[in-house]
Amino acid sequence: xxxxxxxKYKFNIGDSVLYGTDTITTQKKIGDLKDVFQNEGERSTxxxxxxxxSVSLLQPVKAGTIGGLFIGTSIIEQxxxxxxxxxxxxxxxxxxxxxxxxxxxxGSGMVLMMKQDRSFHIEHMSPGSIHFIxxxxxxRVINTGNEKLIFNACWPADAGYDYDTIYNEGFSCRIFNxxxxxxxxxxDKR
Ligand SMILES: [Fe+2]
Numbered sequence: 390x391x392x393x394x395x396x397k398y399k400f401n402i403g404d405s406v407l408y409g410t411d412t413i414t415t416q417k418k419i420g421d422l423k424d425v426f427q428n429e430g431e432r433s434t435x436x437x438x439x440x441x442x443s444v445s446l447l448q449p450v451k452a453g454t455i456g457g458l459f460i461g462t463s464i465i466e467q468x469x470x471x472x473x474x475x476x477x478x479x480x481x482x483x484x485x486x487x488x489x490x491x492x493x494x495x496g497s498g499m500v501l502m503m504k505q506d507r508s509f510h511i512e513h514m515s516p517g518s519i520h521f522i523x524x525x526x527x528x529r530v531i532n533t534g535n536e537k538l539i540f541n542a543c544w545p546a547d548a549g550y551d552y553d554t555i556y557n558e559g560f561s562c563r564i565f566n567x568x569x570x571x572x573x574x575x576x577d578k579r
Contacts, residue, residue, distance in 0.1 A: 398449075406462045407447060411447060411448065412445050417442050418438055419436060419437050421441075426470035427473055431470055440466055441476075442464060442475065444464075459543070459548075461542050463530065463541075463542065464539050466537060467532055468532075473565050473566075474498075474533050474565070478555065478556075479560060480552045481505075481525070481526070481555070482551065488524050488526075489542060489545075492518065492519045493540045495537060496515075496537050496538035496539060499533055500512045500520045501560060503526065503560050503561055511573065527554070527560065559576065
């Protein structure tokens with residue numbers, strides 16, 4: 390028997406972020422998000438180096454491992470492109486039977502979930518909220534608050550990511566700041 394007194398992975402309560410020796414961190418800047426927001430003209434004139442969101446990811450097993458799990462922390466900065474709130478690109482899972490958990494730890498926002506028939510529903514995210522994303526459901530998180538939004542996620546290591554469907558077809562709604570209130574606007578296509 391052996392006991393590890395120091396876990397390889399750590400969740401920092403202070404800033405609600407995961408750390409670990411094998412953490413991979415990626416950032417998405419304004420310059421990486423071409424055609425993601427409705428007002429592409431506005432996005433193209435903004436500071437391309439400005440960070441919209443970052444993801445720190447722990448992968449204890451290789452991608453594609455059946456039965457494995459990944460865990461990650463996402464931080465979405467507070468901001469807008471024109472009146473559209475900063476948000477993640479969003480994706481379906483390549484392995485369409487894969488589901489996922491999100492849980493909020495800081496700030497407030499919305500989890501947008503869209504089925505393949507483009508029907509959607511939205512859940513409010515706040516510290517302590519838990520969101521189950523079922524199979525065959527695209528998911529995106531939008532920071533509708535006035536500070537950083539931090540959330541964590543756990544998903545199967547063999548889920549994979551299908552970003553192309555969302556890139557080509559978009560979600561069926563967008564969320565804008567109208568006079569200080571988040572307003573959901575249904576869209577046919579982006
Ligand atoms: Fe996912």
